[in-house]
Amino acid sequence: MFVCKECQGVLVPIAIEEIPEHLSKEKKLLYNRVCDCECMNCGKVYYGQPYDGNESLNVVRKTKKLSE
Numbered sequence: 001m002f003v004c005k006e007c008q009g010v011l012v013p014i015a016i017e018e019i020p021e022h023l024s025k026e027k028k029l030l031y032n033r034v035c036d037c038e039c040m041n042c043g044k045v046y047y048g049q050p051y052d053g054n055e056s057l058n059v060v061r062k063t064k065k066l067s068e
Helices: 025-030
Strands: 010-017 034-039 045-050 063-065
Touching: 010 045, 034 063
Parallel strands: none
Antiparallel strands: 010 034, 010 063, 034 045
């Protein structure tokens, strides 16, 4: 779980990167996506956060809104 650096509120994913279609099934399983998160308390948005358990931040990639 992510915590806001400003207010210590809980961050929730608001957009998640789509896995590229050109990857093989095996590579899709290993692909580490990123997400954009918003603090439930103060509303601050953090872009390019790790989503699939990767430890380091990736270059910001195209994400898709969860409500779509």
